[in-house]
Amino acid sequence: MAVRLKDIAQDLGLSVVSVSKALRDHPDIAEETRRRVLKRVGELGYQPNLTARSLVTGQAWTIGLVVPDLLHPFFAGIAKVISSDIRAQGYGLLISSSDEDPDLERQEIERLLARQVDVIVLASTQSSAAGLRRMVEQKMPCVLFDRRLDGLDAHFVGNEDQEVGALATAHLIEQGCRRIAHIRGPEVSTAAGRLAGYRQALAAHGLEPLPGHVAPLGRSGDHRGERAGYEAAQRLLATPTPPDGIFCYNDPSAMGAMRAILDAGLRIPEDIAVIGCGNVSYSDFLRVPLSSIDQGGEAIGRRLAALVLDLADKKNGRRLSPTTDLVAARLVPRASTLRQPLVKDDTV
Amino acid sequence: MAVRLKDIAQDLGLSVVSVSKALRDHPDIAEETRRRVLKRVGELGYQPNLTARSLVTGQAWTIGLVVPDLLHPFFAGIAKVISSDIRAQGYGLLISSSDEDPDLERQEIERLLARQVDVIVLASTQSSAAGLRRMVEQKMPCVLFDRRLDGLDAHFVGNEDQEVGALATAHLIEQGCRRIAHIRGPEVSTAAGRLAGYRQALAAHGLEPLPGHVAPLGRSGDHRGERAGYEAAQRLLATPTPPDGIFCYNDPSAMGAMRAILDAGLRIPEDIAVIGCGNVSYSDFLRVPLSSIDQGGEAIGRRLAALVLDLADKKNGRRLSPTTDLVAARLVPRASTLRQPLVKDDTV
DNA sequence: ATGAAAGCGCTAACAG
DNA sequence: CTGTTAGCGCTTTCAT
Numbered sequence: 001m002a003v004r005l006k007d008i009a010q011d012l013g014l015s016v017v018s019v020s021k022a023l024r025d026h027p028d029i030a031e032e033t034r035r036r037v038l039k040r041v042g043e044l045g046y047q048p049n050l051t052a053r054s055l056v057t058g059q060a061w062t063i064g065l066v067v068p069d070l071l072h073p074f075f076a077g078i079a080k081v082i083s084s085d086i087r088a089q090g091y092g093l094l095i096s097s098s099d100e101d102p103d104l105e106r107q108e109i110e111r112l113l114a115r116q117v118d119v120i121v122l123a124s125t126q127s128s129a130a131g132l133r134r135m136v137e138q139k140m141p142c143v144l145f146d147r148r149l150d151g152l153d154a155h156f157v158g159n160e161d162q163e164v165g166a167l168a169t170a171h172l173i174e175q176g177c178r179r180i181a182h183i184r185g186p187e188v189s190t191a192a193g194r195l196a197g198y199r200q201a202l203a204a205h206g207l208e209p210l211p212g213h214v215a216p217l218g219r220s221g222d223h224r225g226e227r228a229g230y231e232a233a234q235r236l237l238a239t240p241t242p243p244d245g246i247f248c249y250n251d252p253s254a255m256g257a258m259r260a261i262l263d264a265g266l267r268i269p270e271d272i273a274v275i276g277c278g279n280v281s282y283s284d285f286l287r288v289p290l291s292s293i294d295q296g297g298e299a300i301g302r303r304l305a306a307l308v309l310d311l312a313d314k315k316n317g318r319r320l321s322p323t324t325d326l327v328a329a330r331l332v333p334r335a336s337t338l339r340q341p342l343v344k345d346d347t348v
Numbered sequence: 349m350a351v352r353l354k355d356i357a358q359d360l361g362l363s364v365v366s367v368s369k370a371l372r373d374h375p376d377i378a379e380e381t382r383r384r385v386l387k388r389v390g391e392l393g394y395q396p397n398l399t400a401r402s403l404v405t406g407q408a409w410t411i412g413l414v415v416p417d418l419l420h421p422f423f424a425g426i427a428k429v430i431s432s433d434i435r436a437q438g439y440g441l442l443i444s445s446s447d448e449d450p451d452l453e454r455q456e457i458e459r460l461l462a463r464q465v466d467v468i469v470l471a472s473t474q475s476s477a478a479g480l481r482r483m484v485e486q487k488m489p490c491v492l493f494d495r496r497l498d499g500l501d502a503h504f505v506g507n508e509d510q511e512v513g514a515l516a517t518a519h520l521i522e523q524g525c526r527r528i529a530h531i532r533g534p535e536v537s538t539a540a541g542r543l544a545g546y547r548q549a550l551a552a553h554g555l556e557p558l559p560g561h562v563a564p565l566g567r568s569g570d571h572r573g574e575r576a577g578y579e580a581a582q583r584l585l586a587t588p589t590p591p592d593g594i595f596c597y598n599d600p601s602a603m604g605a606m607r608a609i610l611d612a613g614l615r616i617p618e619d620i621a622v623i624g625c626g627n628v629s630y631s632d633f634l635r636v637p638l639s640s641i642d643q644g645g646e647a648i649g650r651r652l653a654a655l656v657l658d659l660a661d662k663k664n665g666r667r668l669s670p671t672t673d674l675v676a677a678r679l680v681p682r683a684s685t686l687r688q689p690l691v692k693d694d695t696v
Numbered sequence: 697a698t699g700a701a702a703g704c705g706c707t708a709a710c711a712g
Numbered sequence: 713c714t715g716t717t718a719g720c721g722c723t724t725t726c727a728t
Contacts, residue, residue, distance in 0.1 A: 002461075002486055004705060015715045020707065028713055045482060047462040051402045052705035056720045060399065062442070070428040071421065071629075080418040080445050087444065092459060094410070095443045096435065097428050111440060113350075114395040134393060138350055226633075255633045281419075285574075285603045286633050352721060363699045368723065376697055400721035404704045 003046045011044075012036055023048065054116070062092050063308055064112035064120045066105060070097040073280050074297050075123065078145070081301025082121065082308065089309055091118070098125055100186070106131045113138055118312040121304055122154075123147050127187050141311040145304055146295075148189040155311075157303050157325045161190050164293050164329045165197020166204075168247045168275045171291070171331055173205050175339050177245030177273055181213040183232045183257060185249035194277065198247055212239040217253055225249070229256025237264055244272055245337075251276035251283060254290055258336065262287070273337040289334035296327040303327065351394045359388055371396065402464070410440050411656055412460035412468045414453060418445040421628050422645050423471065426493070429649025430469065430656065437657055439466070446473055448534070454479045461486055466660040469652060470502075471495050475535055489659040493652055494643075496537040503659075505651050505673045509538050512641050512677045513545020514552075516595045516623045519639070519679055521553050523687045525593030525621055529561040531580045531605060533573075533597035542625065546595055560587040565601055573597070577604025585612055592620055593685075599624035599631060602638055606684065610635070621685040637682035644675040651675065 009016045014033070021029045022037035040046075054060045063086055067075040083093045094117060098105035102125045109132065112120055119141045126132060129152035135142055142154040165182075172180050182198045185191030195214070202208055215232040217225055229248060233256065236243055248254035254276030261272050268274055268288045276283075279294035303325050311320070357364045362381070369377045370385040388394075402408045411434055415423040431441045442465060446453035450473045457480065460468055467489045474480060477500035483490055490502040513530075520528050530546045533539030543562070550556055563580040565573055577596060581604065584591055596602035602624030609620050616622055616636045624631075627642035651673050659668070 006705080016706080017708095017716080018714060021714090024707090030713060033713085045485075047458060049403075049705055050463045051399055051408065052720090053707075054399045054720095055397075055403050055705080055722090056707045058720080070431065071424050073419065073421075073424075076419050076421075076424040079443070083418065083443065083445050084447065087456070092442050092463065093444065094440050095427070095431065096441065097431050099432065108435070110395060115398045115440065137393075255630065259633065280630075282603065282628075282630050282634070285607065285635055286630070287635050287637075289635075354721080364722080365699055365724090366697085369698090372723090378697060381697080397721055400704090401723075402704095403706090403721080404723045406704080 002049070003044045004049070005046075008037065008040050008044065008046060011040055058116070059312075060116050060118055061090055062094055062115065062117045063312065064109075064115070064117040065093055065095045066098055066108050066112070066120065066122045066124075067095070068098055068100045068123055068125050070095065074146075074278050074295065077297045078123075078301045078304065081298055082305045085302060085305030086309060086312075091309070091312065100125050102126050102131065109135055113140060119143065119308045121145065121308060124149050125188065143304060143307055143311070145300060146190060153322055155307060155320075155323050155325075157300055157307065158327065159190075159295050159300075159329045160326050161193020162197040162200065164190075164277060164295070165194035165247070166201040167197070167329060167331050168194075168277060168293050169198045169201035170204075171333065171337060172245035172247060172273055172275060173201065173207070175245070175269070175273055175337050177243075178207065179210055179213070179241055179243045180207070180245040180247065181215065181236045181239075181243035182209065183215050183217055183229060183236070183246060183248045183253055185217050185253075186219070191249055194247075194249060210239070210241045210243075212236070213241075213243060217249055225253040226256040226259075229253030230260045231256075233257035233260035234264075237261070237266075242272075246272060246274050248274065248276045251278045251280040251290060251292055254292070254336075255286065258286075258288060258290070269335065269337050269339050273339060275337050279332050283332075283334065286336075288336045291334045291337040292332050294330045294332050296329060299327045350397070351392045352397070353394075356385065356388050356392065356394060359392075360384055406464070407660075408464050408466055409438055410442055410463065410465045411660065412457075412463070412465040413441055413443045414446055414456050414460070414468070414470045414472075415443070416446050416448045416453075416471055416473050418443065422494075422626050422643065425645045426471075426649045426652065429646055430653045433650060433653030434657060434660075439657070439660065448473050450474050450479065457483055461488060467491065467656045469493065469656060472497050473536065491652060491655055491659070493648060494538060501670055503655055503668075503671050503673075505648055505655065506675065507538075507643050507648075507677045508674050509541020510545040510548060512538075512625060512643070513542035513595070514549040515545070515677060515679050516542075516625060516641050517546045517549035518552075519681065519685060520593035520595060520621055520623060521549065521555070523593070523617070523621055523685050525591075526555065527558055527561070527589055527591045528555070528593040528595065529563065529584045529587075529591035530557065531563050531565055531577060531584070531594060531596045531601055533565050533601075534567070539597055542595075542597060558587070558589045558591075560584070561589075561591060565597055573601040574604040574607075577601030578608045579604075581605035581608035582612075585609070585614075590620075594620060594622050596622065596624045599626045599628040599638060599640055602640070602684075603634065606634075606636060606638070617683070617685050617687050621687060623685050627680050631680075631682065634684075636684045639682045639685040640680050642678045642680050644677060647675045 022034045123146040275291040279292040283290040471494040623639040627640040631638040
């Protein structure tokens, strides 16, 4: 096995406790002793056993993160930011991908509870808070992000989804679209909010969705939604009044939609303008560069990390009442919606 | 606090030991007793404290994963696959992103050692194995992937990099390119191998790199390499004999290179063919769909997971001598290299 | 089949 | 300042 506290203590003719204190900069320990300890620790390459420490302190120095799909750049980015922000304070990140499966998600949360992680960060796939009750009962601090869940005693960091939907839709209207369709996402708060924003923006201009112009994405196969977006767009093209603009739930579905449009021999944005959501990397390099709503993923990650660190510290605001932290979304117009002569966009 | 073994024991008038045994399907426990225990456990929603269990068994039920950049789809994909494959056996995945920084990477590995994880999976940024000696000394089972490291007593799963480079380069030659340049990656084994494969394929056709035709990517800013690829391609275009084909270290740099080429008013692939490596999602949707080498990321993840589970099981082949598992790479030709009339490719 | 004793490596409370 | 005594919650002998 590895070097233990005991070994160092025996080595130096000290007690285990003194060594332990010396290592944690405890106030009452002789400067001289501390140096001796530190020296030997360095030589032996001692590392305190965090498992043991956790057992007694009740702090795991671990944050649990559960996302629907780690391969999605939005979630991968969040994971990356949180990971590096909490690392500086000595925390590690235990990540699991729920694959958009509510049961799997619950199971993973159970695991995190068993592991006694300090905080759980969650973009939930649940349709209701019921399945997450256990978490609250165990007084596990929890931060939801991106997707809200009513009736759960948890913090939230994310966007004002209705604003997101309105932003995208209003942009299409400005660009001269009048028959604007929406490819809506699954049964989670973000999809509902974006849909509401879409309707709101239309209404604000005296418009409304034409028959069949709200097309659900469906679960057809691919997780990211390209294929589903393709199919949804095909259905839109087959409606009595085909759209001249489409606001898509996310960027992958927008890519699928664009492909369907091009395959149908139509032009983007001249015949149909397309806007997505998420501002996925590479949007700039696409066949038709894709306009999108940037959710401010990095900011969300940063704020999550800060909140998590607050909550993880036992002494701290453990009992903070649930906060809601809204990060501003931003329109990123590109060629897929610019029906006026294309304004050169230099972002790389 | 949560429910403990003790609570259940008292509840049922049993000893802690019996309950513990009942829960782990220990042979000598009465069927009747087991049922009573299981019932009460269900009612109380008991979850064994994994921290305590780990302390005594020495098994953390945790795998550590260190990658250079979690936002890179290749690594995100690996993380996702490993996570779901090990989850079924009860393991969790502790992930950290080293940001391509060797020091940070070492620091993260120290943390994982302190946490007593069962296995470390690593795509290393180290230029030598020296800094990782501690890991071996502590007998921590380790699996390297993607990037090799000589002189380390560790398993490896990944590609034959030279084959990867040769595959890409040979394809360019077949497409009629004769002045083939290479944008090479940083100082890691994959870059060296791909470069070697590039030279080898050229040599096999009696060709060799022209002056200035091996352009290093450089560390200029963006982590994924789009900007760096852009700049490298500009340098290539400025050589006395500009290339008619470019093999890029990875897909992001290839996207940058393509942009530079288009910005210079040249056509892809007619003037310059471009091929990347990694077969990043969305390659199909790009302005010019990008030919690439698929590294078989999913297969790599699967094999990693299987190996990891073997190693994690204390009873098992803990002492397996280092294995090398090579996953076949595959050419995925798209428009960026097809100088003949484009063959329709239906992959979505 | 069941349970008492011992201990995993560490820290918290107290005594010297 | 230093060390002793008690655990954290669980599993592992080893009696009964």
